Amino acid sequence: MAGRRKLPQRRPAKLLTLLLKYQQWVILALALLLLGIPPVINYLRAEPLLRGGESYYHLTAQGREILSYPLTAVFNEQFLPLLPLALAAGCIMLFFRIARDWEKESKMFFLLLLLLTPAMLFAFSTLSSYSYLIFLLLLGWWILSWPRMPQLAALPLFAATFIDLLSAMLALGVVLFHAVRSARLSGIAGKSKDNKDKKEDKSKDRNQGGDMGNDAGKEESSKNEANKNKSTDTFNTPDAADAAAAWWKGWHWLLAVLLLLSLVLQGLAGQPFVLGPFHEEKPVLDIFTDLGSISGMSLFTILLAVIGLAISWKKWHPAHLILLLGVLAASISSHALFILAIGIAWFASRGFLSLLRRSWSMRTLKYFTLLLLSLGIIFSTLSYLQRLPEIGPSAPEREVLSWIRGDTASEEIVLAAPGDAYYVRYFAQRQPYFLPHRPEKGRKEVLNSVLAASYVGELFPLLEKEGISVIFLNPELQARLPGDYGLLFLLKNERFKMLYSREGYSAWKFGES
């Protein structure tokens, strides 16, 4: 924006200035509003407040899985629906603490785009390991910046390593990145001492510091800013940088080695690279919310990110690494889309700002394009929010599953759609046959064979061999299966007895011949 002629501020410009000034509170309020809508709707509809398979995975994980979400054990179940909201608020506050030296516009557009990303909305409206992870990483980063007792950062960072291998890698990445940044800052501080007098006047005129990949000039301006706030954010001042560098020399290797050790141990203990998925994956489709994914990203955001990437691909930026890691993680499991979403949101904000700042040959077209973009992203988010309460479990589903609990023996194995497995485990308190996050060898094939079976001669031996005694069907599955033949037709056989049925959900008991 530098070098532009100063014009009298118009109303939209004034509004933007106000938004920028109070962005922390605006974004916090928006986040609470957006994330608060789905639980309120669910409460009004008398539906379960916690949504998504992962929430129920965590609720039933104790004693079954390696503990990854201790908060379910700490908090009372009644307060758990509020936990994602609290984590979101915590993350936003921490982010603003950490990104004090970012350019205001970058900070606001990045957070806004991230907040409007369905992957983010999904993660922060369910009990998700990744919302917990982000909170821990931000907390760790913030503590690392403390002038005193930065060693305390080890606590949240260690906690993060227990989620999955990706989380452990990210925790390690945070320490390494922080160390490199501190070392770089101290180097810049050393150089800048020689030219301090010359540059002082210039730096006063400059805007606030740069983004994560800020250059030397931007660092200069961040120093001025940081000097004013020495008590809270001493990270970017020369003194703080020196302190950080000194700390780094003493502690960095120990913390990094310990985190690496934790990563190796987690790997040896059989922790997955990515925890999840908790639904039936659709490899590429899961990325696009507009194509029916339960999280993912808006196509508009992705296209903006492409623009952002195109204009910044020549210059290295840490967000490139996040994007790369996100792509890698998302290709392993669509549950890790959240990491990719952070990278995408960052580049999308770059893209948006470049479109905003670029002087177009036709100004009206520019504003119209930006309006279309904003509307596109908002429509996509609103459409997703509309769908969010529909993500299971629903009240009738809970009812049918509760019926299974009351009507079957505790050792019965229930065959259900992959997305319903965790609801079966929680509401029916029975063992689901197939768990998508930990698929046992051959079970997916058996599940598919059961769903595709056309004759009793195919179906019954499979059910008997695998010990499946209850079949739970949801409306989506029933719509997908043919009615005139296949499983739905075979359920009319005398060996099946309907236990309970409600609004398209049904439970069938497979009995002896």
Added chain:
Amino acid sequence: MRFFRSKSQGSKPPEGRIRKEHLLLAGIFALVLLLRLYLAFSTPAFTYDSYFHLRQAEHIREEGIPLYQDSLSYGGRELVFLPGFHYLLALLSLFLPLELAAKLFPNILLASLTLLAYAIARKVAQERTSALYSAGIAGFLPVLFSTNQAIPRSLFLPLLFLALYAFLNLPRKRFLYLYLGSFLLLCLTGTTAFVIIVGFLFYLLLLLVEKMEFRRAEVELIIFSIFFYLWSQFLFFKENLLREGPGFLWQNIPPQVIQRYFPSVSVLDALLLLGFIPLLAGIYIAYRSLFREKSHRSILLLGFALAVAFLAWFRLIPFMLALALLGIVTAVLFGVFFSDAKNFIRTTRLSRFSGWRIGAQLVLIALLASTMIPVALSTAGQQRMPTMEEIEAFRWLAGNTPRGARVAAAVEEGHLVTYYGKRANFMDDQFELIPNVEQRFRDLEELYTTNFQTQAIETYNKYGVQYVVLTPFARMRYGIPYLQYHSIRCFERIYKSETRIYRVKCALEETNGRPA
């Protein structure tokens, strides 16, 4: 006829004066239009798919809005489509009878491709005479000679090339507005408007590969176009995208008929439909644009052609649309080729013989005409349309069956049931958002081909069908002389002509072991 006189040779007439080329262009346009209208009016019917659009235009004329909640199609369904073409047809039908407007409007639009091909070729080749060849080739493209077809494609094609022409003239302000207007209407006419966007992306890619500079206004307009297209399509098809995912592009077409929309066509067929000479010339110009003379204009056309080929290869656009688009692009490229050839000949001794030049042109015109016009006429003759006798039978349904009746007819005839018969059909070719469409398609085939009465009656009962129409077309389509399971007891023949209409009298009931 001094076709070879170039701009520099001849005296330039003042702006606004009618030139010889303009008269020739008007002549080509008139010839194409007259031929199209003659063929269109030689039979009063339309192609089977046109009746859906006629019904929508009729509804817009009467109610002001499209029929998005159709109570007759599939016995009642939700339907989402882009209404640009239907609104324009409805507007025309305020002044003319609908069926007359539906004959005139698409044919005028498709004949106008001659004018657009001329304008684009003139812009690319920078020469008027060669552009006339482009106009002629575009006008007689065999693939576009479905003269009795009133479908959105007839508006889509001229709009697309109008947008392309406006894009070629950027950054002039009036062309910017022309582009915006045509692109807006294009996005309201066909979802396949993404062809132009993919074309632009290929264009940028080629510029990048050729290390040519990006023009700022063009890049801005491309960015705008991408976002506007996405936004407009999301507004209309949000629900379809959520339900069908990327399968939305294939319109939920059952696998049994998908071959018809995306056929595997032999090279020879493609050559015939595009015209052998223009295609060869187009390939030569593509080569020249890429490796020898690099101009933004020809690279844009080439990028567009590559995009069409790419999308057709991956079956992302219907094959006939791809052929039509490629046909017009090759027509334009032929103009460039002709201009090149003319300049080349001018450097040789042949240029001294003016008689030879005229002779060569006459041979070329004869060659083009002989390879294109017969195929175009043959395409027009092969259009699939109902006969008048069949139409009469469907009209009869409206007055002689109860209002809520459901009628089974061949898939292609589904719109005849709703348009002429005003009754609910079993199925038609608008497959979007229909659950288990494949099963329904199988069931319909079974209704016509099964030998077993109980099986047929079970299907009639399942879908609540009370009437079945057996036209000569359905006989041919399903390869049956009559309904094999027909019996006087269960099927009453209520329309006795070449086309037969039966009323279903029986229903299957549970009888506790006793016969029904």
